[in-house]
Amino acid sequence: MKSDFTSEEIMTVSAARMLRNGAICFVGIGLPSTAANLARRLHAPDAVLIYESGPIGAKPAVLPLSIGDGILAETADSVVSTPEIFRYWLQGGRVDIGFLGAAQLDRFVNINTTVIGDYFRPKVRLPGAGGAPEISTSAKEVLVVVKQSRRSFVEKLDFITSAGFLSGGDARERTGIPGKGPVAVITDLCILRPDRQTRELTVTSVHPGITGERIRANTGWEVRFSDDCRMTEPPTGLELTTLRDLLARTAAAHGSAGVAA
Amino acid sequence: MAQWSLLSEAIAACVHDGDIVALEGFTHLIPFAAGHEIIRQGRRGLALVRMTPDLIYDQMIGAGCAAKLTFSWGGNPGVGSLHRFRDAVENGWPAPLAIEERSHSDLANAYVAGAANLPFAVLRGYVGSSFEQMCPHIRSVTCPFTGERLAATPSIRPDVAIVHAQKADRKGNVLLWGILGVQKEAVLAAKRSIVTVEERVESLDAPANACILPSWVVDAVCLVPQGARPSYAHGYYERDNAFYLRWDAISRQRESFRAWLKEHVLETADFVQYLRVLGSGGRQEAVR
Numbered sequence: 231m232k233s234d235f236t237s238e239e240i241m242t243v244s245a246a247r248m249l250r251n252g253a254i255c256f257v258g259i260g261l262p263s264t265a266a267n268l269a270r271r272l273h274a275p276d277a278v279l280i281y282e283s284g285p286i287g288a289k290p291a292v293l294p295l296s297i298g299d300g301i302l303a304e305t306a307d308s309v310v311s312t313p314e315i316f317r318y319w320l321q322g323g324r325v326d327i328g329f330l331g332a333a334q335l336d337r338f339v340n341i342n343t344t345v346i347g348d349y350f351r352p353k354v355r356l357p358g359a360g361g362a363p364e365i366s367t368s369a370k371e372v373l374v375v376v377k378q379s380r381r382s383f384v385e386k387l388d389f390i391t392s393a394g395f396l397s398g399g400d401a402r403e404r405t406g407i408p409g410k411g412p413v414a415v416i417t418d419l420c421i422l423r424p425d426r427q428t429r430e431l432t433v434t435s436v437h438p439g440i441t442g443e444r445i446r447a448n449t450g451w452e453v454r455f456s457d458d459c460r461m462t463e464p465p466t467g468l469e470l471t472t473l474r475d476l477l478a479r480t481a482a483a484h485g486s487a488g489v490a491a
Numbered sequence: 492m493a494q495w496s497l498l499s500e501a502i503a504a505c506v507h508d509g510d511i512v513a514l515e516g517f518t519h520l521i522p523f524a525a526g527h528e529i530i531r532q533g534r535r536g537l538a539l540v541r542m543t544p545d546l547i548y549d550q551m552i553g554a555g556c557a558a559k560l561t562f563s564w565g566g567n568p569g570v571g572s573l574h575r576f577r578d579a580v581e582n583g584w585p586a587p588l589a590i591e592e593r594s595h596s597d598l599a600n601a602y603v604a605g606a607a608n609l610p611f612a613v614l615r616g617y618v619g620s621s622f623e624q625m626c627p628h629i630r631s632v633t634c635p636f637t638g639e640r641l642a643a644t645p646s647i648r649p650d651v652a653i654v655h656a657q658k659a660d661r662k663g664n665v666l667l668w669g670i671l672g673v674q675k676e677a678v679l680a681a682k683r684s685i686v687t688v689e690e691r692v693e694s695l696d697a698p699a700n701a702c703i704l705p706s707w708v709v710d711a712v713c714l715v716p717q718g719a720r721p722s723y724a725h726g727y728y729e730r731d732n733a734f735y736l737r738w739d740a741i742s743r744q745r746e747s748f749r750a751w752l753k754e755h756v757l758e759t760a761d762f763v764q765y766l767r768v769l770g771s772g773g774r775q776e777a778v779r
Binding site: 259260282283284285293296297298299300302303309310311312313315316317318320321342344351352353354355357358359360361362363364367368390391392393396402403406407408471484 | 517518519541552562564566567568569572573576577580581589592593594595596599600602603615616617618619620621622625639640669670671672673674675702723725728732733735747
């Protein structure tokens with residue numbers, strides 16, 4: 231089936247739709263930042279975007295390339311120090327949604343951004359935690375946006391950087407973690423949500439033109455589909471033009487570096 | 492009282508082999524000039540601390556200055572890996588690098604604890620993660636009032652902190668604004684501190700509650716315009732995103748990194764000359 235949007239576009243649009251207007255959102259750089267800024271231009275003009283570098287209520291006209299770009303500070307309601315962001319605003323319980331990316335995740339949405347292989351003799355040393363361990367536990371809810379493949383959706387993580395539902399069921403609640411945890415994982419193929427009982431990620435919405443076979447082939451465990459699994463609404467004309475305009479203006483502002491966002 | 496100094500003199504006086512050194516700046520105001528001077532002076536065995544190692548620690552690690560790194564996010568922002576950092580951790584080149592890994596929230600809290608003269612930081616963090624099993628510095632305490640178990644991590648107390656700021660006055664009082672990161676905490680947590688600035692002014696003319704480091708908590712203030720390039724200084728210049736992209740190619744191989752370091756840092760006298768060489772190199776590449 232031929233479509234007039236890319237898999238990356240439907241991923242970003244689907245992720246943006248998840249952010250409700252007025253939500254206080256702690257935003258990771260990259261895909262989450264793109265989705266959150268798209269949402270702000272569409273249905274969520276009053277979403278408050280917080281970046282870990284200190285800007286609260288950032289309203290960048292183009293996407294930031296780094297987590298501490300000047301445009302975030304210039305357009306924010308307030309800019310506070312990094313300790314204050316983590317202590318008062320995140321740990322203080324002011325954040326509704328933590329919007330994260332991931333290098334690897336497992337079926338219970340535990341996230342690894344630390345190492346591939348043995349911790350002390352890593353095959354690949356990844357950048358590490360950043361703000362994610364505390365965002366994933368202190369934000370009231372968590373959204374994850376990530377491209378789906380056998381490299382990113384793995385059976386077993388080499389390191390849990392940020393807690394999802396741990397071993398599933400009520401394991402997360404039993405630790406006393408304040409936040410409810412992941413509510414959805416949005417990929418370039420589908421949307422997955424944790425099962426209410428087991429907390430295992432279940433496909434609840436398949437993007438147009440994507441087969442169940444392809445989703446299985448790109449998941450490192452035997453992935454389940456929910457009984458009421460449906461097709462993702464394709465991006466509207468407005469969603470697509472708004473996203474493309476945002477990316478084009480970002481590329482124009484940052485030069486060729488704009489594609490990195 | 493802060494002494495107005497040449498950067499080379501300040502580094503020579505304040506940074507010694509084996510010191511715990513924190514160069515801070517969260518994407519913004521990263522003290523590149525000071526990092527280069529540490530490389531030029533051939534410091535070895537440093538225990539580096541920095542939330543986001545960024546390109547400056549990639550360069551210092553690749554140059555062989557570091558024995559240890561305490562950090563919370565070690566990537567090239569918006570680009571990908573820090574190749575020199577990875578080569579040191581994965582292959583021990585040019586020297587083995589011990590790592591003390593934290594989260595942002597932890598390190599930010601640990602600087603606050605250091606500034607407050609406390610031995611450890613306490614935070615609601617790391618629950619459910621692998622950190623507690625793999626990282627011996629991440630432990631826990633039980634709240635004596637509620638019984639809640641909380642993460643406890645050692646405070647950061649550097650021998651020397653180095654930050655870059657926008658302005659300092661004649662007496663060496665320092666003003667910075669924009670994204671502030673943990674700079675103030677790093678300076679107050681450290682035994683000694685160096686601040687490089689864009690501008691020397693008669694008076695700071697800052698509003699109440701501005702982020703000011705009084706002269707008497709700083710050891711040396713150095714006038715180094717553009718000293719945060721290729722990061723940015725709010726109100727002075729923008730981030731050089733193109734350089735961050737180029738660094739990926741420069742740093743990927745040991746040989747290309749060494750050649751770059753030799754030409755741009757080891758064989759330049761100071762940051763002014765570095766910027767000149769960098770500028771001419773940029774032009775040659777553009778012609779190519």
